[in-house]
Structures are given as structure tokens and as C-alpha cells.
Amino acid sequence: MQTIPFPVSAAAFPLHHAVRELLESALDQALLIANTRGEILFATRKTRVILQTLFAETSDDLIPNEIRTWLIKGDMSKPLVLRHPKKGEIEIHNFPLSPSGSLTLLRVEHRLVEQGPKALLALGLTARQAEVLYWITEGKTNPEIAIILDASPDTVKKHAANLYAKLGVPTRTSAARCALSVLLANA
Numbered sequence: 001m002q003t004i005p006f007p008v009s010a011a012a013f014p015l016h017h018a019v020r021e022l023l024e025s026a027l028d029q030a031l032l033i034a035n036t037r038g039e040i041l042f043a044t045r046k047t048r049v050i051l052q053t054l055f056a057e058t059s060d061d062l063i064p065n066e067i068r069t070w071l072i073k074g075d076m077s078k079p080l081v082l083r084h085p086k087k088g089e090i091e092i093h094n095f096p097l098s099p100s101g102s103l104t105l106l107r108v109e110h111r112l113v114e115q116g117p118k119a120l121l122a123l124g125l126t127a128r129q130a131e132v133l134y135w136i137t138e139g140k141t142n143p144e145i146a147i148i149l150d151a152s153p154d155t156v157k158k159h160a161a162n163l164y165a166k167l168g169v170p171t172r173t174s175a176a177r178c179a180l181s182v183l184l185a186n187a
Contacts, residue, residue, distance in 0.1 A: 030108035038068040
């Protein structure tokens, strides 16, 4: 892989303020350029939002310690994945910009945590009805759902009938459509 020679310090990385602002807001990807001291030399707005969301005590000038430690001591052959139970997970890919590794480009991908059946409680369903509806949206049959939930097929059928009534829908497909509207809105 060919590396691009780059200055090492933020002072040696001058970008006209207007150009920097344009790049930060125009780039749709979450990109960050940092050195091994953890100084952020450039970051898109998307990156800053992601870091502020997952790391409460984030500085605009320094990358979080978990990321810096990975850059210095981590396995660079695979991306760093950091998870937060409510705020999702980020996957960070490292692209060295200098032969010594003292300057690096990071691409950050943010994914929300799938809430699954819990998100369907917003439809006014019981927890068990939400689980049944979730598996319906996954394309499972009543006997398959019974195995997953360790219940009888008749019990699953009864829960399905009750949730159709609560949602005011006549079919399994229309119930799944209601569920998907909630699940996709949360994603």
C-alpha cells in the first residue's frame, strides 16, 4: 500500500478556515485524521457527532483514549469495534498516511443497536405479543415461533390473533407492515 507523505503536527497542517469548514460539512463519510499523540488534525462533522454521542467527555482536539490506545498498541489488521448498549456501536478502520504510522486516516461507521421486540411495545402490545410480532416480521411461521419462544403453537396462534385485534389489522402481512414501520423508524 502506498502512503501519502503528510505533515506531522497540526501546526504544519494548515487549511484555510473556509476550506476546512467546507470539507467538514460537505463530506458525507465520517472521516478523521489524527496523529499518534491523539490530536485530531481534521474531522468531518459526521465524525464529531458520532464521537460526541458515544464518548460523553470528548474533546474537539483529541481522540478518545480507547481509540488512541488501539492506534498505538492494537491489531491494525482488523477494525476496532466499540459498543454502547443504548447508543449503538462504531467500527473504525485505520488507513496509515505516513510510513512511520504517526499520521492516520480513520473511517468511522456508526450503527444503532437493534431493539427488536422491545421497540414494538410502542404499538401498545404486551411483551409476549411484541415478541410474536417481531418473529412474524422475520418471516417465521407459528410453529417456528413456538420453538423460539418455548411455547405451544396454539399459544402463539392466540397471541397473534390478539395482536391483530389490538393493531386493528386483518392479516399477518398487515401486522408485519405495522411492525416494520416502527422497527425502521428506530433504525
